[in-house]
Amino acid sequence: MLAYMARTTVKISDQLDARLRHEAARRGITVSELTREAIEAHLGGTPRRLMSVGAGRSGRSDISERIEEILRDEMGMNS
Template sequence: MLAYMKRTTVKIPDALDARLRHEAERRGTTIAEVSREALEAYLGGPSTRRQLGAAAAGRSGRSDVSERIEEILASEVGQ
């Protein structure tokens, strides 16, 4: 995986560095991986995942989701 990756240096404030390190430790992964995910989420990329609110429709408490699923999905995708 590292064979096709470029190394770069980014200067960040101490507070952001602390948050980045904490997040990497919380996830049990590397700072580089958290940084890549954050950059891909911001810039778009192969691992960018679209979040659809309708994916949690089963926990919405509504009883008409099955009848309205097309409408719900259309509103989510249109955002």
């Protein structure tokens, strides 16, 4: 990042630290990035990244109309 960043120290419990590190690792980002996102979201700053946006997108618009047919096909219950 090219912009100057101030360094801040925050004291948190061991339990919160473990949760923070686990979530950062799960998302593949640094603890600093996750902390900045959380602070920005809490203070109403830059919108946070939504990691799941579009995760279930199939590219089809008729899924809800065909759900029974799709489930039958998936379960091998073609009639």
